[in-house]
Ligand code: AMP
């Protein structure tokens with residue numbers, strides 16, 4: 062498996078620190094509003110990378126944070142006259158709903174910055190003790206950037222160029238910095254802002270320190286993959302590297318992955334430009350599976366331009382797969398024979414050819430566009446090779462291969478069958494009758510059938526009750 066590493070600007074063979082295991086940290090959103098579809102891009106592409114690595118047999122420890130203390134959250138709270146916590150909790154919940162809609166699996170851990178303040182104070186103190194950070198008169202703690210000799214290694218920036226460029230950025234209140242390149246680790250509170258006690262002043266952490274601390278706590282001092290949008294390369298990820306490597310004395314992350322921007326009219330979609338669609342707005346018009354398909358139809362590192370035409374094309378593409386699966390289900394249900402013929406058994410060997418193509422594409426730095434092409438080829442194969450003459454087993458094998466590959470991309474292509482209340486009740490009645498006749502095997506069988514359809518039975522004093530799980 063090859064991954065393009067921003068650190069080396071090359072595709073590299075992926076070798077995890079611990080064989081069979083992957084530790085992965087993905088910078089999550091700042092929660093002060095509904096997420097827009099630009100924020101959805103890293104969620105979808107890195108969820109897909111995770112799914113693929115699991116398919117390849119890795120056990121993936123996937124950590125993605127919520128930044129729940131930030132100027133924008135505080136501003137929004139002030140506007141609404143509520144606490145910052147109320148704003149962040151509200152939008153974390155909303156973000157989780159969007160993730161579910163896009164079939165983005167919850168991370169192994171979703172840490173929140175405000176719950177990790179102790180760890181941040183500890184790391185900042187270590188940096189001060191080691192001489193990598195200093196406290197200014199007003200209690201602000203700065204990182205001494207020049208002290209870290211490798212600063213700039215991720216963004217491939219030269220310290221002196223940065224210094225030149227940054228001189229003009231020295232704004233009032235920052236004269237206390239020893240060097241314009243120094244960045245904030247801890248800052249004093251302002252009137253009405255949430256704050257925490259610290260050895261330096263009542264205040265709150267800078268943004269970069271959050272991720273260094275959460276990655277260390279949940280994944281360790283050295284991690285395999287660190288990911289996020291390409292706008293985070295500088296300064297956020299560069300600063301994370303500086304903090305973590307100076308504190309821990311170890312290489313922080315082996316592979317740095319960055320997704321390209323989602324653009325609209327060839328400009329970055331962002332809240333500040335106001336040119337965005339929220340995931341919620343898209344959900345009013347499309348199934349969010351279409352959005353997922355759209356995101357995966359391009360390589361994650363390429364810029365992707367959002368347009369109604371491309372969304373329509375994605376809707377059609379997804380529909381082609383869904384229809385093929387529906388068709389295969391119909392052929393399976395109506396097949397004349399159950400077992401595969403000799404010829405069919407031989408044919409199934411070609412199914413693994415499609416999977417091989419799919420894996421080769423994904424092994425090449427998660428080329429989801431080519432992986433989708435492999436699924437389309439399989440759909441074409443299904444449409445020409447499975448017919449009313451085919452056995453049930455053959456139709457099922459082809460269908461299962463399509464759904465399995467789509468599932469690795471997190472695409473749901475099999476429509477869930479709605480079980481009617483009347484059907485459930487008829488089965489429950491049959492189960493009662495079976496019990497009366499002491500046919501417990503059949504009664505248990507019916508319970509299992511219902512369970513498979515997500516129906517849970519409860520025996521109560523008033524009789525049998527059921528609910529959808
Ligand atoms: P933010 O809430 O702005 O910190 O963003 C959360 C994540 O979304 C980060 O990984 C950003 O890089 C990413 N992101 C924000 N806008 C876009 C965009 N237009 N295209 C792709 N990724 C984006």
Ligand code: ZN
Pocket residue numbers: 087088089272297
């Ligand atoms: Zn981060």
